[in-house]
Amino acid sequence: xxxxxxxxxxxxxxxxxxxxxLRTDLDLVLKKRKFQxxxxxNFGAISLNxxxxxxxxxxxxxxxGIYWTIPDETGKEVKRDIPIDESxxxxxxxxxxxxxxxxxxxxxxxxxxxxRVRLLLKEPRSxxxxxxxxxxxxxxxxxxxxxxxxVIENVAKHLPADGNVTITxxxxxxxxxxxxxxxxxxxxxxxxxxxxx
Ligand SMILES: [Fe+2]
Numbered sequence: 001x002x003x004x005x006x007x008x009x010x011x012x013x014x015x016x017x018x019x020x021x022l023r024t025d026l027d028l029v030l031k032k033r034k035f036q037x038x039x040x041x042n043f044g045a046i047s048l049n050x051x052x053x054x055x056x057x058x059x060x061x062x063x064x065g066i067y068w069t070i071p072d073e074t075g076k077e078v079k080r081d082i083p084i085d086e087s088x089x090x091x092x093x094x095x096x097x098x099x100x101x102x103x104x105x106x107x108x109x110x111x112x113x114x115x116r117v118r119l120l121l122k123e124p125r126s127x128x129x130x131x132x133x134x135x136x137x138x139x140x141x142x143x144x145x146x147x148x149x150x151v152i153e154n155v156a157k158h159l160p161a162d163g164n165v166t167i168t169x170x171x172x173x174x175x176x177x178x179x180x181x182x183x184x185x186x187x188x189x190x191x192x193x194x195x196x197x
Contacts, residue, residue: 017104022140022163039061048093048101049117057089130174145178149177
């Protein structure tokens with residue numbers, strides 16, 4: 001039997017955040033800001049960073065961004081949504097100032113070349129589309145359950161909410177499902193230098 005190969009899931013060594021503080025400050029932020037779900041069911045996003053002094057950069061299609069998907073039995077790939085100028089997202093959104101997220105953002109920025117950073121909500125008993133993105137993504141699970149998994153091509157992996165940071169190869173076809181009965185919330189950042197190449 002072939003062994004599973006998790007090479008598209010890269011756990012960053014020597015980097016671990018405080019899951020308790022992430023959860024406490026998530027609650028604080030959620031009192032001030034609500035998840036947006038522009039045109040997609042069972043999904044929500046809150047932007048953690050923005051284009052400097054440009055509030056519109058965290059609204060509408062800007063919380064989603066371009067992706068490719070295979071929507072039907074023809075197997076034909078189609079492009080959806082709009083390209084995003086990721087490298088312009090350099091300023092923390094005011095609601096996150098003086099929270100633990102500011103510390104997390106500054107730490108990540110020193111280590112990686114980042115684009116947008118968002119809190120992403122996946123509702124219970126839901127999946128994304130089968131799709132690929134322009135760049136890898138960095139995940140810090142904050143609230144999850146055993147029934148949550150990221151699937152990249154034919155390999156599925158549960159990412160526990162233990163403060164660890166995992167970079168996933170979203171340039172390959174993938175999905176995320178939440179098979180639990182509780183919302184799943186991850187911090188997700190676009191990573192502009194591809195470690196999988
Ligand atoms: Fe994706």
